[in-house]
Amino acid sequence: MSDLWLMVLLCVVVTYAWRGAGVLLSGRIATGSDAFRWITCVAYAMVAGLVTRVILMPTGLLGTSLLAHRLIACGIGLAVYYVSRRNLFVAVVAGALAMTVLNYLRVTVG
């Protein structure tokens, strides 16, 4: 087994560990405790940090697009989300479509 699959296996195990612990502790732990809040903060901050970084400083293919376009597309996605009464699907498609169109216009029209 390569290192890659060992990594996947470890990620699978640690991910399930939280769910298994949830069953084990259900009805026994206070969700309002400080330790609980702290881990919630870390979990949210980590995802928010990753997403912000991918939007502001992407690598790979997304790195070839303009920052302004990525910000506009995110703004459109969020606006559509509220206008469509929190329809996540419509919002996500609108954002991705905006990105495609902006990028296409930049490359073809200049």
Add this chain to the structure above:
Amino acid sequence: MSERRNSAAFLRGVREVIGVPAAVLAASYIGFGAMAGTGGVSIWIVIVSTVAMWALPGQLVMVDMLQIGAPLIAIVLAVTLTNARFLPMTLTLVPVIRDRNHPLWYYYLAAHGVSMTVWTISMRRCLEMPAAERLPYFAGLVFACIAVSAGAGAVGYLLADSIPPLIQIGLVFLTPVYFFVLLIGEARSRLTAIALACGGFAGPLFYVLTPQWSVLVAGFAGGTAAFLLHKALEHNDV
């Protein structure tokens, strides 16, 4: 308790997913597959991680860190912390779907299916139905969600290779815009809003300082700052 009633409840779970939840999952997993595909990660990683990890943010962290060449231990730690939300989610879900007629180990098995989508639907719907039907209904939700997502991940991966780069960008952008809207739109409490803001600031900052460890360090630093900030606000009764 009959077999027929169980399978009827299971099918109701499956049907609940078909529609907006399936469309959202499909869009986000197509994006994830496309991102992995353009980043040179194997399609099997996409499929296996979807079925066995079943946690999009964690999968995204894993694939993203793999692409920036992070050390194995950093990836596993970051995935561990990213998925911490499953503890409170499972904790609050089990009493809702618990029925004394089912042995406890069923719930250890079922817990694997807990995700944002499944959790939201079951917390809303399960209390309306007889206790015996909740677990099969939940299993139906999980089965349909994972099937749609694994399929969509594979489709995204294959599409990314076969469509022009100009359009690929839109596919790859599905995941960031999905989380951007989800995180901002669904930030219900002040604690999560502060954590998101701190994390959003720390992410790019630490990427500049230490790219390979940035996800992990930003989560810790941003999360701890948010926790302390929230505590200070609470203390001052703001």
